[in-house]
Amino acid sequence: MLTIDHIDVYYGAIQALRGVSLNVNQGEIVAIIGSNGAGKSTLLRTISGLLKPRTGTIQFQDKTISGVPADQIVKLGISHSPEGRRIFTNMTVSENLLLGAYIRKDAEIEKDLEKVLLRFPRLRERIKQSSGTLSGGEQQMLAIGRALMSRPSLLLLDEPSLGLAPNLVTEIFSIVNDVNKDGTTVLIVEQNAHRALEVAHRAYVIETGSIVIEGSGKELLEDSRVKEAYLGG
């Protein structure tokens, strides 16, 4: 479904990704783990078009998407819930969700809104509230809900567990699982390696801009290098 082939990404003169290649198959949950600054978010930002690779290509459903602007990539079916949630705190919860469906002109937006609200009952309680007043967990739910409103075939999640209490992290990951079961492919970036590897079918470890390890979620949970570096020994 998504094939990334040897991309190099730069911020000005600084190289953030070095020859990264990976692929995501239809129906999978793929996790990317790594420490701060390893290039995880850069990778997602490159896929969604916010950054352009200097070399290498990204293919999505047999179309080359590297170099396509971000607002066009959403229309191809990739939805990105960015790092730090980046919800529109100047607007209400319902306005945020409707913006998620900005590219759509079909009649089923209302139906999908209802679906999202069923998945996140907390958002229904706060539907008319300004989203800046939501708690961190609620904001994360809103960010994921907003990303789902475009009916993506591939969902990119950047650090959905960041800064959340453990019970909320559990809730978020179970939702990710549900979303995947309903047919959405998920590419998730996480520092919380343990949780991410538990839900992921496959995973990649990224260090200083390069992929260093790849394997199934289970394999990586047992990999001694991963254990030592990311799972606390």
Added chain:
Amino acid sequence: MVLHGLFLGLPLAALDIRTLPQQIVNGLLNGSIYALIALGYTMVYGILKLINFAHGEVFMLGAYTSLFVSWAFGFTPNATVEPQTQVWYLLVMIVASMTVSGLAGVLIERFAYRPLRNQPRIASLITAIGMSMLLQYGGQLFLPNSPPPNIDAMINPYRGNVNITLVKSNENLVAAMKSAEQTKLTADSAWDAQKKLEENSFYPSAKGQALQDAAQKADRDYIEAQGKYNNSGVSILMPVGRIITTVVTFILMGVLSYLILFTKRGRAMRAVSHDFDSAALMGINVNSIVTFTFILGSTLAGAAAMMDATLYQPGLQINTFFGLLPGVKAFVAAVIGGIGNVPGAVVGGLLMGVIESLVGWAGYTSWQDAAAFVVLIVVLLVRPNGLFGSTAAEKV
């Protein structure tokens, strides 16, 4: 009632409280033009975090467009026959001004600001000031500037006034006025009769002199009684052109608010103003929203310019600096209201108009233009985010 007092150690002129309602209404009518221009500043700032200093010049180009259209309708300075005006002339003028101003705004954004979008903000700011000066001075090469032309006041078909009486004149004074009038008429005819008798003498006789003095005194008394009667009431005089300007302004502001708050495109504008990247991730084309914002702000300035130069102050002279002072004041109005905040710009503009009016009322007409900046300094000291600017912390 007349008040005397001091303001910042400056003696206040006699404040006549009965003229206050008129002054406040003048201020609100005046402020609606500022509000319309301020909306352009505040919207562009909301989206790009850029003070578009060339906005006043977009306004100026709108005024010139109206001038050229009025010439095309035959209202030229050397027309031998005064042409008859039509209401649809005004519609053509306002549409043409809005179109040209809108186009100017879009071109300025496309060629001056967009290439600098990802550069430090100071670069765009200086470019904005440069663009403003380029149009002010460079415009003199192409636009009739000296002697400054003006739109023929006769193109405005609404030259009447609306008079609203707030407090009726005191009827008890009518009798006094009537008797003064009677006295005056009697004294006048007595003096007239005596004048005929003394037609041939060079010096008036003592009797003639006394009659003349009496007639003059009666005249003065009558005028005084008349003034007393008139001043015992309070009324507001509003030129119809200004009322139309204000009504159109409020309609445009209503349409704009609806567009921003309740339409999909308005939601996209607010999304872009909050976060470019997130907006792009929603599938919003950020560039087209920025262009749209410039079109909106600039067309409002074009409408304001047409109304200012034809309906609001008919006959006002137009030159390439036409937008300088209104532009700066509208900018201050936007800052007072909280820059980036649409209702704030409207309230700021109206407030600015009223404050200017009141400064004039207090007898400091020459300080009117400075008042804007005094208010700006005070507001920035007390509420740096403006009256409606948000200071609330957001959860992260």
